[in-house]
Amino acid sequence: MRRAATRIDGLGTTIFTEMTALAARTGAINLGQGFPDTDGPDSAIEAAVAALRGGENQYAPLPGVAVLREAVLAHQHDFYGLEPEDVLVTFGATEAIAAALLALCNAGDEVVVLEPFYDSYAAAISFAGARRLPVTLRPPDFALDAEALRAAIGPRARVLLLNSPHNPTGRVFSLDELSAIAQACIEHDLVCISDEVYEHLVYDGQHIPPATLPEMAERTLTVSSIGKSFSFTGWKIGWCSGPAELVAATRTVKQYLTFAGGTPLQHAAAAALSGARGYLPGLRDELRAKRDHLRTGLAAAGFRPLRSAGTYFVNADVGSDAVDFCRTLPERCGVVAIPTSAFYDDKTAAPTLVRFAFCKHDATIAKAIERLATLRPHQ
Numbered sequence: 482m483r484r485a486a487t488r489i490d491g492l493g494t495t496i497f498t499e500m501t502a503l504a505a506r507t508g509a510i511n512l513g514q515g516f517p518d519t520d521g522p523d524s525a526i527e528a529a530v531a532a533l534r535g536g537e538n539q540y541a542p543l544p545g546v547a548v549l550r551e552a553v554l555a556h557q558h559d560f561y562g563l564e565p566e567d568v569l570v571t572f573g574a575t576e577a578i579a580a581a582l583l584a585l586c587n588a589g590d591e592v593v594v595l596e597p598f599y600d601s602y603a604a605a606i607s608f609a610g611a612r613r614l615p616v617t618l619r620p621p622d623f624a625l626d627a628e629a630l631r632a633a634i635g636p637r638a639r640v641l642l643l644n645s646p647h648n649p650t651g652r653v654f655s656l657d658e659l660s661a662i663a664q665a666c667i668e669h670d671l672v673c674i675s676d677e678v679y680e681h682l683v684y685d686g687q688h689i690p691p692a693t694l695p696e697m698a699e700r701t702l703t704v705s706s707i708g709k710s711f712s713f714t715g716w717k718i719g720w721c722s723g724p725a726e727l728v729a730a731t732r733t734v735k736q737y738l739t740f741a742g743g744t745p746l747q748h749a750a751a752a753a754l755s756g757a758r759g760y761l762p763g764l765r766d767e768l769r770a771k772r773d774h775l776r777t778g779l780a781a782a783g784f785r786p787l788r789s790a791g792t793y794f795v796n797a798d799v800g801s802d803a804v805d806f807c808r809t810l811p812e813r814c815g816v817v818a819i820p821t822s823a824f825y826d827d828k829t830a831a832p833t834l835v836r837f838a839f840c841k842h843d844a845t846i847a848k849a850i851e852r853l854a855t856l857r858p859h860q
């Protein structure tokens with residue numbers, strides 16, 4: 482039988498799957514994957530149970546259940562003063578991004594992405610038959626070089642895929658940086674897909690949605706989800722909002738990917754969003770304290786942690802090849818982490834950086850630090 486050459490070749494086993502398997506095999510503390518080990522608000526869990534018991538168990542309407550769509554619109558207005566024309570509920574932010582790229586890109590089109598980038602981006606761009614145009618953010622501060630952004634934009638650029646607060650760097654882009662991005666989108670007539678899943682996990686500074694910048698609301702599809710903001714990553718309830726035309730195109734693709742699902746959890750997500758003002762400040766303070774705990778501990782253990790203004794992650798310089806370092810870390814001291822180069826096309830940009838997740842119990846962080854301190858990487 483002839484083996485089909487496909488555009489997913491090269492997207493197979495990644496360092497992420499390798500590290501997750503290593504964590505399972507060795508029983509190491511997993512600071513690799515970004516999910517919290519504490520669940521979100523009880524009231525949202527109760528709302529999920531009530532929806533299950535209350536008969537909300539059949540297909541949701543394709544655009545999502547009305548209460549969640551209304552809650553997302555209210556959230557965009559309350560937090561940012563935005564008034565999106567339409568909203569679509571998806572299976573996590575991941576499906577919104579993939580469906581939007583499939584809807585917007587023809588084969589051969591180009592998608593501008595700031596690297597390092599979340600791993601599903603490369604796959605989704607590839608599924609669309611498009612090509613990525615990376616703009617490299619470099620340590621230690623991962624600032625956007627506006628000149629490099631301008632230089633990267635090719636003749637078939639159609640979309641700029643942005644993520645702020647940014648995984649894996651923890652960067653929260655400034656107004657100046659976002660203005661440069663907005664200018665590039667306007668000049669080159671690009672659609673901005675803005676992945677804001679960490680919008681509420683900001684510890685220093687402020688999250689600025691690109692759709693709030695002049696002339697950007699009409700060209701931005703804003704994506705978010707319940708996972709990070711409410712510590713329910715397993716629910717996979719996400720959404721996108723923005724101009725009617727962009728949402729409609731994304732909805733058309735989504736209709737044939739998965740149609741609609743997670744009906745009871747859509748109701749629960751609406752309940753979570755309606756309690757956002759009461760819940761989010763506490764979560765943010767808790768995560769800020771965990772970030773500080775991990776950063777201080779890493780520094781005391783002889784690592785060189787970089788700043789992180791948001792998300793679940795701190796990067797640290799280990800002073801040697803980070804891929805080798807991470808592959809041997811579980812055996813050497815019982816901790817799993819991810820080499821930051823896994824998120825880059827340019828493997829030379831951050832060869833000695835390792836990403837650690839801090840969304841874990843304090844005792845887990847303390848134990849991991851104790852173990853890492855036996856390594857003294859820079860000595």
Ligand SMILES: Cc1ncc(COP(=O)(O)O)c(C=O)c1O
Pocket residue numbers: 515572573574575576599644648676678705706707708714717718719
């Ligand atoms: C930048 C970024 N976007 C999207 C996602 C996935 O979001 P969801 O679980 O809502 O699909 C993640 C999860 O780690 C992420 O880090």
